[in-house]
Amino acid sequence: METLLPTLLTIITAATPLLYAALGEMVTEKSGVLNLGVEGMMLVGAVVAFAAMHATGSASVAILAGLLAGAALSSIFAVLVLGFQSSQVATGLALTIFGIGLSALLGQGLVGVAYNGLPKLPIPFLSEIPFLGPLLFDHDILVYGSFVAVPLVAWFLARTRPGLVLRAVGNSHDAAHAIGYPVLRIRFLAILFGGAMAGIAGAYLSLAYSPLWIENMSAGRGWIALALVVFATWRPWRVLAGAYLFGGITILQLHAQAIGVGVPPQVMSMLPYVATIVVLVLISRDQNKIKLNAPGCIGKPFHPTA
Amino acid sequence: MLLKLIRRPSPSRAMVWLSPLIALALTLLSGVILFAFMGVDPAGALYAFFVEPLTSRYGWGELAVKATPLVLIAVALSIGFRAGVWNIGAEGQLILGAICGGGIALLFHDIEGFWILPLMILCGIAGGMAWAAIPAFLRTRFNANEILVSLMLTYVAGLFLSYLVHGPWRDTDGFNFPESRVFNASATLPTILSGTRLHLGAVMALAVVVAGWVLIARTLIGFQVKVIGEAPAAGRYAGFSVRRVIWFSLLLGGGAAGLAGLIEVAGPIGQLQPSISPGYGFTAIIVAFVGRLHPLGVLFAGLLMALSYLGGESAQITLNLPLAVTGVFQGMLLFFLLACDVLIHYRIRPASASAVKPS
Structure with missing residues (x-):
């Protein structure tokens, strides 16, 4: 019990960025667009949020800046993919390569600066409940946000008209277009949402998870988020489960390194990446399951006059 | 939308090879803007990036090595x-x-x-x-x-x-x-x-x-x-x-x-x-x-990208520019290329008022 609570709390911090990024990417993919640029958007979100924190000292401005930076980067992707009919895979890769370079450039003067992290906002009374209080009701704003985001996205996709239209566009853009839905506009918005969420994920990394800026600090989390969407078979609640599973694996290997289990630290650090592969294999093995759940038009370009 | 895309009857072979050149020109242009924004003389920066590495025999060797x-x-x-x-x-x-x-x-x-x-x-x-x-x-x-x-x-x-x-x-x-x-x-x-x-x-x-x-x-x-x-x-x-x-x-x-x-x-x-x-x-x-x-x-x-690595190193030494500029250049080139590739399959025409409104 003594170590359980701190362990669970660190799992939450490790899972939060994955949750934001994967949830955003899931909505983008639900509209029929595969954006492989999550890693790049996260990094730019991280560096811009950190720079805004450095300049203004305001956490809310910093988070907003990260969100906007992620959305801005995703809009480049959206214009290329939707306007210029470019390959989604190639453009997403370009976005990641560009984002890695851009974030390193923007972060030049920020290496070595450090902050205290985001302030905790304990919820009165609830945070005083033993165990559950500190576990659920004593976090920073972004962790609360991630708790709220999952049911919101689930509700949006399953219960609202715009959510259903978005899924229709992702499942058959030709049919959606024939009915008269603005396919490209909906996809543009879905891509922006994915970018904004990746930006927040990045902001969480540089403001809360390890409150400093290091080049390439996302360390593949953007790609793990992409794998999580497949793992979750495009369902929000499973994204939540997946993010916490991977948060758990990350923390587990850190704890094992700290205790010193006789395995070299580099080998322990491989664990999240290897686990991603294992999970991907387990889920993808059943082709029908993927076909049933994957958006029908994912990755396919749409040209209205074609 | 002021412009619209019209599908070519067959892909343009000329555009397949012109597109990278247009993309390169646009990347250089963006480079000029980027350097000006960073407060560096664009002409000097472009020289350091793309010419200076090739002014010696050693430089040409490095180009091939990269x-x-x-x-x-x-x-x-x-x-x-x-x-x-x-x-x-x-x-x-x-x-x-x-x-x-x-x-x-x-x-x-x-x-x-x-x-x-x-x-x-x-x-x-x-x-x-x-x-x-x-x-x-x-x-x-x-x-x-x-x-x-x-x-x-x-x-x-x-x-x-x-x-x-x-x-x-x-x-x-x-x-x-x-x-x-x-x-x-x-x-x-x-x-x-x-x-x-x-x-x-x-x-x-x-x-x-x-x-x-x-x-x-x-x-x-x-x-x-x-x-x-x-x-x-x-x-x-x-x-x-x-x-x-x-x-x-x-x-x-x-x-x-x-x-x-x-x-x-x-x-x-x-x-x-x-x-x-x-x-x-x-x-x-x-x-x-x-x-x-x-x-x-x-x-x-490959030679072009190798030059961008050498240029990044040379610009770091002579102009104190961060090495990360190379990555930005490479990413921009790919973005512009992907955008220009639309010209292989489509013509761009101004959208006339009578045409069906593209969504």
């Missing part, structure tokens, strides 16, 4: 990309090639022999292939996405190399740096031009360009790659095995990347270090696209 791994990997990747097989993990395969080939150099460190270098090359290729075989197997057997698997394996490979040079392979006389022993003469690629670091690997890269062209233009498997990529249904109807093409593409890419990794450690670096590549495996993806997935185009695109 282009070698890019061209090697990109020729092989472009064949996979044509088949729609997205091997994004060439960086990891490069590292495994360096580990396996470099391992031979360390194993026979006290032995001289003409056979050591060929054996290293074989093991380097085999190491890259083995690493690429994992996504190939998981894709063909379990339908796991090769993009994500090959990319995850890149992180694993980097950590593995780090473990080796921090642990069992660390040079005990090396002042505690995480580096292996320096390879001896029989385990080092010979230099072929005095006064430069130009080594035998550059010749291998040229040979791979020719081999890549023969493969794609003159062999059955090359034909199958093209058919499966462009018309999967036709490929299946013809009885071509998608599984075989996936294996072929990934092993080819892995082998080439492994060779590139071995060349790096047996050539310019001369030992194993925690970091042996400035992202050649990723930049090679850009090279493949800018080179139009064609071996000859890849050669030119």
Whole structure:
């Protein structure tokens, strides 16, 4: 019990960025667009949020800046993919390569600066409940946000008209277009949402998870988020489960390194990446399951006059 | 929308080759704006980036040294990309090639022999292939996405190399740096031009360009790659095995990347270090696209990207510009290229008022 609570709390911090990024990417993919640029958007979100924190000292401005930076980067992707009919895979890769370079450039003067992290906002009374209080009701704003985001996205996709239209566009853009839905506009918005969420994920990394800026600090989390969407078979609640599973694996290997289990630290650090592969294999093995759940038009370009 | 796209009856062949040139011009233009924004004289910066590196014999040698791994990997990747097989993990395969080939150099460190270098090359290729075989197997057997698997394996490979040079392979006389022993003469690629670091690997890269062209233009498997990529249904109807093409593409890419990794450690670096590549495996993806997935185009695109690495270093020294500018340039070039490629399939016309409103 003594170590359980701190362990669970660190799992939450490790899972939060994955949750934001994967949830955003899931909505983008639900509209029929595969954006492989999550890693790049996260990094730019991280560096811009950190720079805004450095300049203004305001956490809310910093988070907003990260969100906007992620959305801005995703809009480049959206214009290329939707306007210029470019390959989604190639453009997403370009976005990641560009984002890695851009974030390193923007972060030049920020290496070595450090902050205290985001302030905790304990919820009165609830945070005083033993165990559950500190576990659920004593976090920073972004962790609360991630708790709220999952049911919101689930509700949006399953219960609202715009959510259903978005899924229709992702499942058959030709049919959606024939009915008269603005396919490209909906996809543009879905891509922006994915970018904004990746930006927040990045902001969480540089403001809360390890409150400093290091080049390439996302360390593949953007790609793990992409794998999580497949793992979750495009369902929000499973994204939540997946993010916490991977948060758990990350923390587990850190704890094992700290205790010193006789395995070299580099080998322990491989664990999240290897686990991603294992999970991907387990889920993808059943082709029908993927076909049933994957958006029908994912990755396919749409040209209205074609 | 003020402009609209009209589909060309057939793809424009001229635009296939003009598009990279337009993209390059737009990248340079953006570079000027970027430099002005950073408070650097644009003319001086462009000179430092694209001209200064080539003002010496040594510089030309360096250009070929940097282009070698890019061209090697990109020729092989472009064949996979044509088949729609997205091997994004060439960086990891490069590292495994360096580990396996470099391992031979360390194993026979006290032995001289003409056979050591060929054996290293074989093991380097085999190491890259083995690493690429994992996504190939998981894709063909379990339908796991090769993009994500090959990319995850890149992180694993980097950590593995780090473990080796921090642990069992660390040079005990090396002042505690995480580096292996320096390879001896029989385990080092010979230099072929005095006064430069130009080594035998550059010749291998040229040979791979020719081999890549023969493969794609003159062999059955090359034909199958093209058919499966462009018309999967036709490929299946013809009885071509998608599984075989996936294996072929990934092993080819892995082998080439492994060779590139071995060349790096047996050539310019001369030992194993925690970091042996400035992202050649990723930049090679850009090279493949800018080179139009064609071996000859890849050669030119590889030289261009090599210049961007040299330019980044030269601009860092003379103008104190951050090295990250190189990555930004490379990313921008690929963005502009992807945008310009729309001209291959579409004409751009001003949208007239009477036309159907595009959504």
